[in-house]
Amino acid sequence: MEPIAVVTVLALLQVFSFAFLVGKQRVKHGVKAPAISGEAEFERAFRVHQNSVEQLVIFIPALWLFGYYVHSLIGAGIGLIFIVARFVYRGSYLNNPESRTAGFGIGALSMMVLLLGGLVGAVVSWL
Amino acid sequence: MEPIAVVTVLALLQVFSFAFLVGKQRVKHGVKAPAISGEAEFERAFRVHQNSVEQLVIFIPALWLFGYYVHSLIGAGIGLIFIVARFVYRGSYLNNPESRTAGFGIGALSMMVLLLGGLVGAVVSWL
Amino acid sequence: MEPIAVVTVLALLQVFSFAFLVGKQRVKHGVKAPAISGEAEFERAFRVHQNSVEQLVIFIPALWLFGYYVHSLIGAGIGLIFIVARFVYRGSYLNNPESRTAGFGIGALSMMVLLLGGLVGAVVSWL
Numbered sequence: 073m074e075p076i077a078v079v080t081v082l083a084l085l086q087v088f089s090f091a092f093l094v095g096k097q098r099v100k101h102g103v104k105a106p107a108i109s110g111e112a113e114f115e116r117a118f119r120v121h122q123n124s125v126e127q128l129v130i131f132i133p134a135l136w137l138f139g140y141y142v143h144s145l146i147g148a149g150i151g152l153i154f155i156v157a158r159f160v161y162r163g164s165y166l167n168n169p170e171s172r173t174a175g176f177g178i179g180a181l182s183m184m185v186l187l188l189g190g191l192v193g194a195v196v197s198w199l
Numbered sequence: 200m201e202p203i204a205v206v207t208v209l210a211l212l213q214v215f216s217f218a219f220l221v222g223k224q225r226v227k228h229g230v231k232a233p234a235i236s237g238e239a240e241f242e243r244a245f246r247v248h249q250n251s252v253e254q255l256v257i258f259i260p261a262l263w264l265f266g267y268y269v270h271s272l273i274g275a276g277i278g279l280i281f282i283v284a285r286f287v288y289r290g291s292y293l294n295n296p297e298s299r300t301a302g303f304g305i306g307a308l309s310m311m312v313l314l315l316g317g318l319v320g321a322v323v324s325w326l
Numbered sequence: 327m328e329p330i331a332v333v334t335v336l337a338l339l340q341v342f343s344f345a346f347l348v349g350k351q352r353v354k355h356g357v358k359a360p361a362i363s364g365e366a367e368f369e370r371a372f373r374v375h376q377n378s379v380e381q382l383v384i385f386i387p388a389l390w391l392f393g394y395y396v397h398s399l400i401g402a403g404i405g406l407i408f409i410v411a412r413f414v415y416r417g418s419y420l421n422n423p424e425s426r427t428a429g430f431g432i433g434a435l436s437m438m439v440l441l442l443g444g445l446v447g448a449v450v451s452w453l
Contacts, residue, residue, distance in 0.1 A: 074452035077391055081445040084384045088441075091380060105423040106366070106373035112233070119233035125380050126218060126252050130211045132387055133259055137204055169232040180215075187215075191208040198201035239360070246360035253345060253379050257338045260386055264331055296359040307342075314342075318335040325328035 075148035076139035080132060083155055087128050090121040090162065116169060120162050127158070127179060134186035141193025147186060154182040202275035203266035207259060210282055214255050217248040217289065243296060247289050254285070254306060261313035268320025274313060281309040329402035330393035334386060337409055341382050344375040344416065370423060374416050381412070381433060388440035395447025401440060408436040 094117045097103070101111035108118060131154060139147035161175030221244045224230070228238035235245060258281060266274035288302030348371050351357070355365035362372060385408060393401035415429030 074448045077395065077448035078445065078452070080387055080391065081441055081448070084387060084441055087380075088384055105419070105426065106369040108373070115233040119235070121380070125383055126214075126248070129252055129256050129259075129383050130215055132383075133207055133211060137207065141204065165232070172232065184215075187208055187211055191205065194201045194204035194208070198205070242360040246362070253341075253375070256379055256383050256386075257342055260334055260338060264334065268331065292359070299359065314335055314338055318332065321328045321331035321335070325332070 073136075073139055073144055075144050076135055076151070079135065079148045079151035079155070083128060083131060083135075083151065086155055086158060087121070087124045090117075090124050094118050094121045113166070116166050119169075120165050123176075124158060124162075127183065130187065131183050134183055134190055137190025137194060138186040140190075141197055142189045147189075150182050150186055154179050154186075157182065200263075200266055200271055202271050203262055203278070206262065206275045206278035206282070210255060210258060210262075210278065213282055213285060214248070214251045217244075217251050221245050221248050240293070243293050246296075247292050250303075251285060251289075254310065257314065258310050261310055261317055264317025264321060265313040267317075268324055269316045274316075277309050277313055281306050281313075284309065327390075327393055327398055329398050330389055330405070333389065333402045333405035333409070337382060337385060337389075337405065337412075340409055340412060341375070341378045344371075344378050348372050348375050367420070370420050373423075374419050377430075378412060378416075381437065384441065385437050388437055388444055391444025391448060392440040394444075395451055396443045401443075404436050404440055408433050408440075411436065 094114075097111075097114040097117045098105070101114045103110035103114050109115060131151075135147055135151050138150070157175050157179035159175075161172055161179060164175050165172040221241075224238075224241040224244045225232070228241045230237035230241050236242060258278075262274055262278050265277070284302050284306035286302075288299055288306060291302050292299040348368075351365075351368040351371045352359070355368045357364035357368050363369060385405075389401055389405050392404070411429050411433035413429075415426055415433060418429050419426040
């Protein structure tokens with residue numbers, strides 16, 4: 073499961089870096105905690121991070137289920153596609169929130185492949 | 200651990216579907232990203248999803264600890280109660296936020312059983 | 327992995343207790359769901375919980391990767407430091423959000439040690 077472990081760390085570091093960038097926007101635009109609204113640039117970075125956390129909590133278990141019940145290296149490869157898609161999501165969202173669909177969609181699709189693959193693998197292993 | 204894996208996928212799909220419904224409310228009420236306030240119907244769907252993510256991050260580890268250290272099938276059964284309770288929570292919250300207590304409470308209670316059961320199981324196994 | 331399991335339960339209970347305190351603030355200040363803004367005391371408790379969820383989703387996988395690929399007892403010890411730091415974070419944030427940096431920083435640092443240690447351990451085990 074080492075490839076899965078490495079992709080896990082990459083995905084966690086990605087979300088951590090997104091959180092870090094929210095902090096930078098707080099300072100830049102003087103949005104003092106606990107406020108979560110303010111300059112558009114801050115709000116975009118904030119929502120990118122929030123959405124990434126929401127995706128991460130589904131992605132990590134899905135990645136491990138696929139890696140364990142289906143195939144470790146293939147799972148890691150799909151996980152890398154997810155991570156790249158989340159960078160695309162972030163870049164397009166910060167530029168123009170309306171353009172976020174492609175990055176979001178590819179990320180959600182690769183996550184769904186992991187999730188449903190893991191489900192089939194677990195059911196087959198159970199029977 | 201296959202029963203635990205299957206319940207995990209169900210819980211992840213549930214939260215993913217709640218996220219999807221937030222997106223639908225965004226379109227319906229014209230709440231453009233990154234805004235997170237607007238029509239009451241949108242805000243309710245938004246908060247249901249947020250709360251479900253907050254519960255999920257406790258539920259998934261608790262489910263696996265219980266499944267591993269106590270009993271896999273019993274853990275999966277309690278996990279199913281949690282998932283049903285979260286659907287009840289969602290339905291009552293969307294209808295009237297003040298009525299969310301029952302669904303929330305049953306969900307939190309079954310999660311607590313998994314969590315404390317897992318703790319006892321791990322401590323017993325350690326000693 | 328029992329020490330890791332026990333620290334996991336402690337971290338989950340901590341975040342659950344933070345959620346519970348948000349609910350208490352809702353009642354105290356009459357902030358009715360789905361509202362997430364209102365009295366400063368409520369907003370601080372709300373953001374402490376949100377931030378704790380964001381950290382937890384990175385902490386739990388990092389803790390297990392370190393415990394599995396590096397050392398279970400050392401990982402559990404670093405995990406305890408993380409939990410204590412999160413209590414410090416909470417206390418200082420509620421008192422004055424600007425003073426949250428120390429608690430946040432020590433928590434983030436111990437999480438980074440777990441995450442990067444787990445990465446190195448997984449890569450070494452892979453090669």
